[in-house]
Amino acid sequence: MNKIEVVAAIVYFKNEIFCVQRPKDKLSYISEKFEFPGGKIEKGESKIEALKRELIEELNFTPIKIDELFLTVIHEYPDFELTMHSFKCYSKTKDIQLNEHISSEWLTIKNLDKLDWAEADIPIVNRLIENE
């Protein structure tokens, strides 16, 4: 099975987290699902380099701080195996631009489970809730 390796940012402003909605996609299981911003690691890049690059590409955003690795999830989608490394990051503003996503929400942890998340994100959401 095809494998992809992705980094994802759990972006905080105070006690809220930035959640972004993917556009329509031919793959129904990710189409219009909520996710944490990020994307694929390119050849030769570190995880943090990939994260910073993806946040600029998708959001024109640079975090004021990035924590150590939070959680790595391995998830089998019907068409590929996803390895996703998530990192808590911090923003000095709630005003973040969307270059690729169709909507966004700032939610406190107790409200995260109200969104329709991509399946691979559920372990991350659950870990955030457990740690609250």
Ligand SMILES: Nc1nc2c([nH]c(=O)n2[C@H]2C[C@H](O)[C@@H](COP(=O)(O)OP(=O)(O)OP(=O)(O)O)O2)c(=O)[nH]1
């Ligand atoms: N960034 C991100 N991707 C996720 C999450 N959950 C999840 O299932 N994915 C999946 C969706 C995609 O199949 C893959 C990320 O690929 P992508 O297409 O967004 O990455 P990219 O920005 O490098 O895209 P591209 O240049 O290849 O178009 O990981 C998540 O929380 N964040």
